[in-house]
Amino acid sequence: MSLSRRSILKGAAAGAVLTAAPMVMGANHGKPKVVVVGGGAGGATVARYLAKDSKGALDVTLVEPTRTYYTCFFSNLYLGGFRTLDSIAHSYGKLASEYGINVVHDWAVGVDRDKKTVALAGGGSVPYDRLVLSPGIDFVEGSVPGWDISAQNKMPHAYKAGSQTELLKAQVDSMREGGVFVMVAPPNPYRCPPGPYERVSMVAHVLKAKNPKAKILIFDPKDKFSKQGLFQEGWEARYPGMVDWLDASFTGPLQEARPDSMEVVVGGEVTKADVVNVIPAQKAGRIAELAGVTDEKGWAPVVPATMQSRMDENIHVLGDATNQGDMPKSGFAANSQAKVAANAIRGALTGSKVFPAKFSNTCWSLIDTDNGVKVGAAYEATPEKIAKTSGFISQTGEDAALRKQTFEESLGWYSGITTDMFG
Amino acid sequence: MAVTVRIIRALGLAMLLTVTAFAVPVGAVELGDAKAGEQLFRVCKSCHRVGEGAENAVGPHLNRIFGRVAGSVEGFRYSEGLVRAGADGLVWDADNLDIYLENPKNLVSKTRMNFAGMPDPADRSHVLAYLRAFSDKPSNIPEAAPTATATDHDLDPAILAIVGDPDYGEYLSGECLTCHQKSGANEGIPSITGWPKADFVVAMHAYKKELRPHPVMRMIAGRLSDEEIAGLAAYFEGLD
Numbered sequence: 001m002s003l004s005r006r007s008i009l010k011g012a013a014a015g016a017v018l019t020a021a022p023m024v025m026g027a028n029h030g031k032p033k034v035v036v037v038g039g040g041a042g043g044a045t046v047a048r049y050l051a052k053d054s055k056g057a058l059d060v061t062l063v064e065p066t067r068t069y070y071t072c073f074f075s076n077l078y079l080g081g082f083r084t085l086d087s088i089a090h091s092y093g094k095l096a097s098e099y100g101i102n103v104v105h106d107w108a109v110g111v112d113r114d115k116k117t118v119a120l121a122g123g124g125s126v127p128y129d130r131l132v133l134s135p136g137i138d139f140v141e142g143s144v145p146g147w148d149i150s151a152q153n154k155m156p157h158a159y160k161a162g163s164q165t166e167l168l169k170a171q172v173d174s175m176r177e178g179g180v181f182v183m184v185a186p187p188n189p190y191r192c193p194p195g196p197y198e199r200v201s202m203v204a205h206v207l208k209a210k211n212p213k214a215k216i217l218i219f220d221p222k223d224k225f226s227k228q229g230l231f232q233e234g235w236e237a238r239y240p241g242m243v244d245w246l247d248a249s250f251t252g253p254l255q256e257a258r259p260d261s262m263e264v265v266v267g268g269e270v271t272k273a274d275v276v277n278v279i280p281a282q283k284a285g286r287i288a289e290l291a292g293v294t295d296e297k298g299w300a301p302v303v304p305a306t307m308q309s310r311m312d313e314n315i316h317v318l319g320d321a322t323n324q325g326d327m328p329k330s331g332f333a334a335n336s337q338a339k340v341a342a343n344a345i346r347g348a349l350t351g352s353k354v355f356p357a358k359f360s361n362t363c364w365s366l367i368d369t370d371n372g373v374k375v376g377a378a379y380e381a382t383p384e385k386i387a388k389t390s391g392f393i394s395q396t397g398e399d400a401a402l403r404k405q406t407f408e409e410s411l412g413w414y415s416g417i418t419t420d421m422f423g
Numbered sequence: 424m425a426v427t428v429r430i431i432r433a434l435g436l437a438m439l440l441t442v443t444a445f446a447v448p449v450g451a452v453e454l455g456d457a458k459a460g461e462q463l464f465r466v467c468k469s470c471h472r473v474g475e476g477a478e479n480a481v482g483p484h485l486n487r488i489f490g491r492v493a494g495s496v497e498g499f500r501y502s503e504g505l506v507r508a509g510a511d512g513l514v515w516d517a518d519n520l521d522i523y524l525e526n527p528k529n530l531v532s533k534t535r536m537n538f539a540g541m542p543d544p545a546d547r548s549h550v551l552a553y554l555r556a557f558s559d560k561p562s563n564i565p566e567a568a569p570t571a572t573a574t575d576h577d578l579d580p581a582i583l584a585i586v587g588d589p590d591y592g593e594y595l596s597g598e599c600l601t602c603h604q605k606s607g608a609n610e611g612i613p614s615i616t617g618w619p620k621a622d623f624v625v626a627m628h629a630y631k632k633e634l635r636p637h638p639v640m641r642m643i644a645g646r647l648s649d650e651e652i653a654g655l656a657a658y659f660e661g662l663d
Contacts, residue, residue: 355595362602376642
């Protein structure tokens, strides 16, 4: 009996299955291997720059569970009706097809630092010479008593963009007339310092048009917040009487969220709400903790010049998950750090020239139609931390043309950074 | 509505031509005061050159602009919008140049010309009069003596002479490309690809010296050395 082509292929496939257990992905062909965990502003950028600049000298694998990435930045604009959800959705297709990055859609569930492998939820294992962790944030359990992720459909956080953002928008759009929107704001440090307050602006924009008697209450554990003067000026001018920012020194601490009855208890007083946006305290994404590179506060300390973990020189950590010094936890900052890390990793693994680290950040926020503001700074790497060297912020009282230009600039930035991330 | 506005504008210009025609020699036509236009043209000089030997800069040179098919200057990389407008038959004349000057995007969508516009019709007519002095079309307008050179800066020639390392520029460009797009796309944030090196260097030093106002660019340029700026200029000049 002669073997048919089909039976040969079947036999080959069976052999492949047998030899692939346990599965080891990313056959290295002798190239140094870099594994990147997390496909956001830090992870996608570092993967792309490593692949692009090494011109095939590095074997780059990107581990990211989601096939469609929704940017947290600009997700507030979706809440306000200024963007569609599709317009903030991105795929990893170009990273695979144009840059040759091995994109693995799976959860990283462990790191063996001795064997230098990353374990995947699907059962696979990926070896690395250098590992980059860019996992973003996770929430600190119990930081809002009464709330956990099992309650997130009643009281959405919407602080990881996607279905949560859709849910929060639906809730705002269907609020009863004259209803109450409550935001439980997070303590420092957290992702995107102006984010909660831009969100309030966007919710106010929607309510002003659809539900002008509605109220917004912000229960804030902080006594000040990013761009405070600009936001408060904007709220007073654009949404008079609608927004109340209540800090803990005035109200007393947040004691409890009650998702079943849609109440929050602050300073002994119960507030009944129609929509409650709970943004809990935050820490580094779980995989950083599992890799053993986080500190007692839950963030990953790094060497500023290279973004290497202070606990393992073969691991670099980027973006929101880091404890790095003066940079805010923002997409821009993660993108900036990614380029420094890519340069350092390529230098270490291929001997390419390593240039000095430069970091910068700009955060734009939209307050109302055509009314954008921004804050930004430049940074340098010192032995102790990433240190701020200069900065700027929009001014109160700016004219409408400048605010419009600032908003249009943020649209350009969005196109720029997402192209920089995803190709 | 748009058609009506254009007709009214055209009529306005025609009347202006008619009126001013009495004040100038037969066979020549003036739109406004070319002297005043020369002063007003200062705002255009950061991007455009005009006069003998004028070359393309951030924008195309403006010699013989009257009668020129839009998007047709050799060697200049136009936006797709302007190329399309030329292909559609747009020829620069007093009417459409006036509209373009008032607000470029009113006439050519997606043009890269980032100019807020010149709202005053009299100002526009002065600028057009100035530019027309450098056009040989229509043929009754003689070429004027050269006047325009790129001297709107006081940058040390030694800085301009630095030969930048494009490889270092490529590394440094990572910081620029968070906002500016390598493709030259121009939405909200201007394109910086394909700039002549000298223009790029002059602009960055103007930010560094805080002559230009944009705070992000002041911040970025403020910590770049002369060599780093030269490297970036060399890199971005070479991008298609």
